[in-house]
Amino acid sequence: MPLASFGYTADGRHVQKITLRSEQLTVSILTLGAVINYVRLSGVAWPLTLGSPDVASYEGQLSSFGSFMGPVINRIKGCTAEIDGKTYTFEKHHCRNLTQHSGSTGMHRQIWEIAEYGPDYVVLALHLPDGLGGFPGNREITVRYDIEQASLRLTATASTDAPTPFNPANHSYWSLDSKPGYGGQTLQIAADHYSEPDAQLMPTGRILPVDNSPYDFRAGRRLAGDESEFYDLNLCFGSTKAPLRPIATLTGVDGVRMQMATTECGLQLYDGGTIDGHDYPTHHGAPYGPYAAPALEAQSWPGSLAQSHFPDIILRPGAPYHQITSWTFSTKQIG
DSSP: OOEEEEEEOTTOOEEEEEEEEOSSEEEEEESBTTOEEEEEETTOSSOSBOOOSOHHHHHTTTTTTTOEEOSBOSEEETTEEEETTEEEEOOOBTTBSEEETTGGGSGGGSBOEEEEEETTEEEEEEEEOTTGGGOOSOEEEEEEEEEETTEEEEEEEEEESSOEEOBOEEOOBBOOSSSSOOTTOEEEEOOSEEEEEOTTSOEEEEEEEOTTSTTOOTTOEEOOOSTTSOOEEEEESOSSOOSSEEEEEEEOTTSOEEEEEESOSEEEEEOOTTOOBTTSOOTTSSOBOTTSOOEEEEESOTTTTTOTTSOOOEEBTTBOEEEEEEEEEEOTTTO
């Protein structure tokens, strides 16, 4: 059956799991956080994303794993934003003067409603009330997941009745080899610029060419997958949305490949160096630790609320939000 119970949160909310299937792909989606919980490719004996069979893990240290995060993913510097002359204040994160992933009331903490589903798709819906987490506007958000052959596609839409910051992204960790860890994998990203990060990993406002930098992935770069490399920054494809196009390819040592495409103008690359999942069961049968897998987060440029020359992420009434991001998997055998 495509629909099953996944359990209950600590405060008693019911979480459901929807399993989508094609001839080549099996994907499980959770109503908690619109999480991509499980991805399995035919002919491959291991899951391709980090995840857990336990609800408690998604309320704990694995809360970002596979979630559709927002309203504003990433960090908001100073925990404030000015919109049309009015200042809004958001939740402070871990005693630092920034808001991380929209705080404790972010979309990854919400139970989404199942609006529609079938054997190979599901539509999830979420209402965010005005003022939740400090964000203005009553917002209506939908996420649709479709699978076709070996491809998984996410289509997100949103509308609001008041101007509000909105820059969401999927936050899956992609684990293409038989064991967690990505040392030796090859990553190609079609970005020729990046957002320079400061000491708090917030963009300074400078957009720099990737030439002769550690962030030039255009021809493909073999990853160390350990503390010798550090990645937690935004790579830039342009300053506006574009038609769906390939932007990144991750190739595992064992021969599994994932091609990622998106309409978004940025990609946050995170190396997974702070992963700490030692308290939770996992799909891989062992706890997740640092550098278990990288995250590739398609979004608009982070830091846009503080940088007026960055792409505008203010969602306004009458101008709905729309994002498409897809992942296509293959092996040497499938092609």
